[in-house]
Amino acid sequence: MAAGTSFLRQCVATTTRTLVTAKLKHSSYHFSTFLLPLRTHSRRLTIRAGITNNEEVAAKAAASDADSGAPTIFDKIISKEISSNIVYEDDKVLAFRDINPQAPVHVLIIPKLRDGLTELGKAEARHGEILGRLLYAAKIVAEKEGIVEGFRVVINSGASACQSVYHLHLHVLGGRQMKWPPG
DSSP, X not given: OOHHHHHHHHHHTTOSOOEEEEEOTTOSOEEEEEEOOOOXXXXXXXXXXXXXOXXXXXXHHHHTTTTSOOOOHHHHHHTTSSOOOEEEEOSSEEEEEOSSOSSSEEXXXXXXXXXXXXXXXXXXXXXXXXXXXXXXXXXXXXXXXXXXXXXXXXXXXXXXXXXXXXXOOEEEEEXXXXXXXXX
């Protein structure tokens, strides 16, 4: 028997089953994080983990407050209540570095006025101009960052796309070879 398995058996020898559940703060949705049945008369230890991705949990929690009208972290960045590393700014949009970059270049672009655009799925015809400005700003950011020859623009719309801030935003990613399919 491997030393690691023996140690694990000693640590959990008195436990035949452990089940940990967590409840999301704003939802009745439950998920199992660990289920560890221990087979005491067998050399085999079965471990089954039903781990829910933290991004999915955060997205579901954020979705519950999406239409509250409360200021988002992006509203606080626009008003300079929270500092950010600004890459580009004009009268309609603001672009700043993501604090959790997924590529060597990872910049977020947001409209300065939310105007009901909490997610792309809620866009209306009246939002056409700002949507175009956001995409044009993505091109400007790519030029400034030296990635105009190859970059990706991502918009997460809704909880199932793992949108965690309900203020429409574009991710500009580059500086490395992108893979397909994403996600």
